[in-house]
Amino acid sequence: LAKTTQPISMDSYEGQEVNITCSHNNIATNDYITWYQQFPSQGPRFIIQGYKTKVTNEVASLFIPADRKSSTLSLPRVSLSDTAVYYCLVGGAGRRALTFGSGTRLQVQP
Amino acid sequence: DAGVIQSPRHEVTEMGQEVTLRCKPISGHNSLFWYRQTMMRGLELLIYFNNNVPIDDSGMPEDRFSAKMPNASFSTLKIQPSEPRDSAVYFCASSFGSPLHFGNGTRLTVT
Numbered sequence: 001l002a003k004t005t006q007p008i009s010m011d012s013y014e015g016q017e018v019n020i021t022c023s024h025n026n027i028a029t030n031d032y033i034t035w036y037q038q039f040p041s042q043g044p045r046f047i048i049q050g051y052k053t054k055v056t057n058e059v060a061s062l063f064i065p066a067d068r069k070s071s072t073l074s075l076p077r078v079s080l081s082d083t084a085v086y087y088c089l090v091g092g093a094g095r096r097a098l099t100f101g102s103g104t105r106l107q108v109q110p
Numbered sequence: 111d112a113g114v115i116q117s118p119r120h121e122v123t124e125m126g127q128e129v130t131l132r133c134k135p136i137s138g139h140n141s142l143f144w145y146r147q148t149m150m151r152g153l154e155l156l157i158y159f160n161n162n163v164p165i166d167d168s169g170m171p172e173d174r175f176s177a178k179m180p181n182a183s184f185s186t187l188k189i190q191p192s193e194p195r196d197s198a199v200y201f202c203a204s205s206f207g208s209p210l211h212f213g214n215g216t217r218l219t220v221t
Contacts, residue, residue, distance in 0.1 A: 034209055043114075043201045043212025044153070087153075095166055097208070098143065100153035 004088045009105040018075045020104050022088030025069050030092040033064060033071045038085045038103070047086075048073070075106075083108045112136075114213035116202050122219045128190040131216045134183055135204030143203040143210060144177055144187050153201070159185065192220045 005023040012018045024033070032051055036044035048055055050062040050071070061074040075082055086104045091097025115134040123129055135142050143158040157167040162179045170177070174193070179185040189196055199217050203210040 032208070036209075042214055043203065044210070045212065046209035049209060095155065095168070098155050098158065098210070100145075100155075102152055 004090055004101045006086075006088055006101060006104045008102065009107065011107050011109065012078055013109050014079055015077050018078050018082070018106060018108075020073045020075075020086055020088075020106070021070055022073070022090075023070045024088070024090045027068050027090055028092065031068075031090050032092060032097070033062065033068075034089045034097070035060070035062065035073050036087045036089065036100075038087065044087060044100070078106075078108050080108050080110065082106065114202055114204050114211055116200075116213035116216050118216060119214065120217045120219075122221065123192055124221055125193055126191045127220075128188065129192045129196075129218060129220075131187040131200050131202075131218070133185045133187070133202030133204075133213060135185070135202070136211055137183065139204035139206045139211070140182070141205045142179060142185050143205075144185070145201040145203065145212075146198045147201060147215070148198045156187070189218075192218075194220045196220050 032049055034049040035047040037047050038044040048057055048060050048062045050064055052064050055062045063072045087100050117132045141160050144156040145153050146156055147153045154169055156169045157177045158165055159179045175189055177187045197218055197220050199215045201212050201215045203212040
């Protein structure tokens with residue numbers, strides 16, 4: 001299985017940009033990188049997915065260097081409502097793409 | 111789009127009883143997934159189906175757990191007999207390719 005490593009927790013303040021990095025040294029050629037967000041008492045929610053370089057949507061940006069051994073989720077100008085656990089998943093198909101790690105618990109302070 | 115619908119939202123039962131969790135996937139999705147979440151073990155994939163056929167059930171903890179998908183719009187996860195260590199939040203998710211769309215889960219407490 002493609003193992004991912006993320007910081008256990010991060011703290012930020014409202015209005016700041018938050019960058020969460022995920023390490024995935026054994027990523028395979030056809031693997032995609034997918035990020036999910038989970039609030040308490042809810043199921044995870046898809047944020048963004050990418051294969052290489054940069055992907056941006058209305059919620060976040062995903063930066064992937066050329067070697068693809070890591071990726072960075074960037075949340076611009078976070079608010080209190082961005083307090084959640086963020087998961088990085090790596091895989092192309094099957095169980096590899098469906099395995100959640102421990103995630104990063106982001107706490108946004110006023 | 112109503113999203114993935116799970117029922118019940120909460121279930122409290124006594125050890126030894128049968129528990130059935132239900133899931134209605136998003137219409138048009140052809141894959142369905144059952145996950146379990148606990149503080150100790152995080153989110154674990156139990157089983158997933160493609161086109162109503164179980165593809166990978168290697169995450170099902172033991173024979174007490176079984177899952178069915180009789181049609182494209184319904185799936186059940188059954189635990190018989192239930193044990194206190196089965197207490198967790200059980201999530202159902204569906205997809206058409208990627209990404210996964212999760213329901214809000216069933217919180218199961220076995221006393």
